[in-house]
Amino acid sequence: xxxxxxxxxxxxxxxxxxxxxxxxxxxxxxxxxxxxxxxxxxxxxxxxxxxxxxxxxxxxxxxxxxxxxxxxxxxxxxxxxxxxxxxxxxxxxxxxxxxxxxxxxxxxxxxxxxxxxxxxxxxxxxxxxxxxxxxxxxxxxxxxxxxxxxxxxxxxxxxxxxxxxxxxxxxxxxxxxxxxxxxxxxxxxxxxxxxxxxxxxxxxxxxxxxxxxxxxxxxxxxxxxxxxxxxxxxxxxxxxxxxxxxxxxxxxxxxxxxxxxxxxxxxxxxxxxxxxxxxxxxxxxxxxxxxxxxxxxxxxxxxxxxxxxxxxxxxxxxxxxxxxxxxxxxxxxxxxxxxxxxxxxxxxxxxxxxxxxxxxxxxxxxxxxxxxxxxxxxxxxxxxxxxxxxxxxxxxxxxxxxxxxxxxx
Amino acid sequence: xxxxxxxxxxxxxxxxxxxxxxxxxxxxxxxxxxxxxxxxxxxxxxxxxxxxxxxxxxxxxxxxxxxxxxxxxxxxxxxxxxxxxxxxxxxxxxxxxxxxxxxxxxxxxxxxxxxxxxxxxxxxxxxxxxxxxxxxxxxxxxxxxxxxxxxxxxxxxxxxxxxxxxxxxxxxxxxxxxxxxxxxxxxxxxxxxxxxxxxxxxxxxxxxxxxxxxxxxxxxxxxxxxxxxxxxxxxxxxxxxxxxxxxxxxxxxxxxxxxxxxxxxxxxxxxxxxxxxxxxxxxxxxxxxxxxxxxxxxxxxxxxxxxxxxxxxxxxxxxxxxxxxxxxxxxxxxxxxxxxxxxxxxxxxxxxxxxxxxxxxxxxxxxxxxxxxxxxxxxxxxxxxxxxxxxxxxxxxxxxxxxxxxxxx
Numbered sequence: 178x179x180x181x182x183x184x185x186x187x188x189x190x191x192x193x194x195x196x197x198x199x200x201x202x203x204x205x206x207x208x209x210x211x212x213x214x215x216x217x218x219x220x221x222x223x224x225x226x227x228x229x230x231x232x233x234x235x236x237x238x239x240x241x242x243x244x245x246x247x248x249x250x251x252x253x254x255x256x257x258x259x260x261x262x263x264x265x266x267x268x269x270x271x272x273x274x275x276x277x278x279x280x281x282x283x284x285x286x287x288x289x290x291x292x293x294x295x296x297x298x299x300x301x302x303x304x305x306x307x308x309x310x311x312x313x314x315x316x317x318x319x320x321x322x323x324x325x326x327x328x329x330x331x332x333x334x335x336x337x338x339x340x341x342x343x344x345x346x347x348x349x350x351x352x353x354x355x356x357x358x359x360x361x362x363x364x365x366x367x368x369x370x371x372x373x374x375x376x377x378x379x380x381x382x383x384x385x386x387x388x389x390x391x392x393x394x395x396x397x398x399x400x401x402x403x404x405x406x407x408x409x410x411x412x413x414x415x416x417x418x419x420x421x422x423x424x425x426x427x428x429x430x431x432x433x434x435x436x437x438x439x440x441x442x443x444x445x446x447x448x449x450x451x452x453x454x455x456x457x458x459x460x461x462x463x464x465x466x467x468x469x470x471x472x473x474x475x476x477x478x479x480x481x482x483x484x485x486x487x488x489x490x491x492x493x494x495x496x497x498x499x500x501x502x503x504x505x506x507x508x509x510x511x512x513x514x515x516x517x518x519x520x521x522x523x524x525x526x527x528x529x530x531x532x533x534x535x536x537x538x539x540x541x542x543x544x545x546x547x548x549x550x551x552x553x554x555x556x557x558x559x560x561x562x563x564x565x566x567x568x569x570x571x572x573x574x575x576x577x578x579x580x581x582x583x584x585x586x
Numbered sequence: 587x588x589x590x591x592x593x594x595x596x597x598x599x600x601x602x603x604x605x606x607x608x609x610x611x612x613x614x615x616x617x618x619x620x621x622x623x624x625x626x627x628x629x630x631x632x633x634x635x636x637x638x639x640x641x642x643x644x645x646x647x648x649x650x651x652x653x654x655x656x657x658x659x660x661x662x663x664x665x666x667x668x669x670x671x672x673x674x675x676x677x678x679x680x681x682x683x684x685x686x687x688x689x690x691x692x693x694x695x696x697x698x699x700x701x702x703x704x705x706x707x708x709x710x711x712x713x714x715x716x717x718x719x720x721x722x723x724x725x726x727x728x729x730x731x732x733x734x735x736x737x738x739x740x741x742x743x744x745x746x747x748x749x750x751x752x753x754x755x756x757x758x759x760x761x762x763x764x765x766x767x768x769x770x771x772x773x774x775x776x777x778x779x780x781x782x783x784x785x786x787x788x789x790x791x792x793x794x795x796x797x798x799x800x801x802x803x804x805x806x807x808x809x810x811x812x813x814x815x816x817x818x819x820x821x822x823x824x825x826x827x828x829x830x831x832x833x834x835x836x837x838x839x840x841x842x843x844x845x846x847x848x849x850x851x852x853x854x855x856x857x858x859x860x861x862x863x864x865x866x867x868x869x870x871x872x873x874x875x876x877x878x879x880x881x882x883x884x885x886x887x888x889x890x891x892x893x894x895x896x897x898x899x900x901x902x903x904x905x906x907x908x909x910x911x912x913x914x915x916x917x918x919x920x921x922x923x924x925x926x927x928x929x930x931x932x933x934x935x936x937x938x939x940x941x942x943x944x945x946x947x948x949x950x951x952x953x954x955x956x957x958x959x960x961x962x963x964x965x966x967x968x969x970x971x972x973x974x975x976x977x978x979x980x981x982x983x984x985x986x987x988x989x990x991x992x993x994x995x
Contacts (some may be wrong), residue, residue: 238918509647
């Protein structure tokens, strides 16, 4: 795992106090998949009646566990409950036929230990790419995992799934619907897209809401577009990214997409997404990039991601340089429509450029003052239409090079 | 301009001995646009009968001089000759209406000093973005420039157009056609796409071949796709990139696209393109990435550029790590078709992975030995079809962060 990394300066002050979600229990164990002296496998067991929805990496070289989850996710088996089994240390990606067999072995063992059918066992693996997953170390621990399930174990689960993360990530929401309370709690891991060979983004969210699987999937897919699909650390996409949302129904409160539940779920997703950026490798600045006035929302997101992924913009931010010229460059290269002479750019509240040139009232000192903060905002108005999008990223620093130019250990 | 940069370790041993091209003369001068104590303006004057073709940045926020060149390039005015006027230190990009007026003033002054019609004056500006170009410093020098033209001045021209370049760039070819010799000589500047606020790629190539403008344009456009459009330092695209090729016809040798001239021109273009990568900001490794077996050539280029632009691949190369997992990741995220279980990857001559997994005979030591070199090759076979592409890039190092996270000075 290489040297231990210092906790990100952008980390939250502490791990949040996550509520117990009725209908789900957790256990973790040290199976020695790759790491020593820490937990590296977590099991979440979901009661019968649980609906599970998900979203996955679009990579054409997806890992075996992702492909297995995608096959299972739309199945109707809520009556049987479900299990989520995650290991860190080895991603079981680019492992050929052996990788498929490893997934099957783990899912079979999980089914046997928990009584959940194999078709309802969802697995994820995160860690080094291209090495055979020593799945027997995991299957050997499944009885122990099944025997130590605990409704209060979610914070331990957040730790077991970490790889190069410098802090565990959790978020929660309570939503009141018709005078009753629905609870949502989620955990995530991720710090670079797949770096250094052992990162990826994994997200597990649990709620006691009662919701049809198709409604839950629609909510998850929609919220994913404006949360996890709007963050970028280094523009690289993991072969293993997985988001699973499980609704146990234990609260007895029926929800749809048209009540407060959607906002609560979105809030948990955006909170976790921001925490992943805040743990970005080498990050010292958290940056919100908003594009308005594009021809379409899709164009706005294209522009915003072009700015967020530009190495020149990201290094300027690291240098606390209000370098709006690089923002112009990134908008220009994005491929989406733009007109140089209609662009306006703000750093924080400072209007830097308008109508294609430096704003008459622009003060470099004001913009420089904003850039010295830890939480930055860059806003670009394209001046063509009503399309808008917001994305989040971090700066590109020597820390990123240090972490990623090291030899694998 | 900030501190002086050390010459790139990847630089050629010396500037090549460029041949005189009949029909073109050069002059340079120190106009003090931004830099002190060096030349920063160059004039190339082309005799009547010269055909001019070009290629330009696709940025939606193109600079005023680029837009002016694009308007003029397809005009038929070979009978009047042509002039190319380039300044470094200020890119006249994102400078609003004032930028357009600056281009006109420079073109008018060049026309007056040289006798070439304004419609045949092509200008480029490279340097800081978003500051008004002090064009009067340039126009004041035009009579002096016109009075010191020299057929042997091309190497001085290569120096005058430099910004953050650590070495001047030149390349030449001689082609024998029907027993007669055609000469080609070119110069270029560029080191990052627009960094640090003062880079961009400018290329000027001169030949004494006699060729119709439309034929020359077709050759230039085609060769551009496999040369300058196949290099990447940091994935960022300048608002000012300009390639101009001028054929004076002075050799009297008529050429078409179907003789040795096409190869000669391509050779000069690829040589200059490689030199730009070799001067990539912070570069310590020159990397050739070849993709074969894609469904189409276009898919192959998409995969190859995804690998070349991946920060994780580029930092691994900086760390001399034969990290094929990151290559898999970059192929997977590219958006072009791929099948994980058909991929083969080579580092140099070492077969690292095949059919979706580590090659049985793979020796990490052999791959690591290749990675220690200065000139690296990564080859990916997609296993789906016959599409192929080659692109060139450099590694991502602390040097890049140093150069680009500095304050503008």
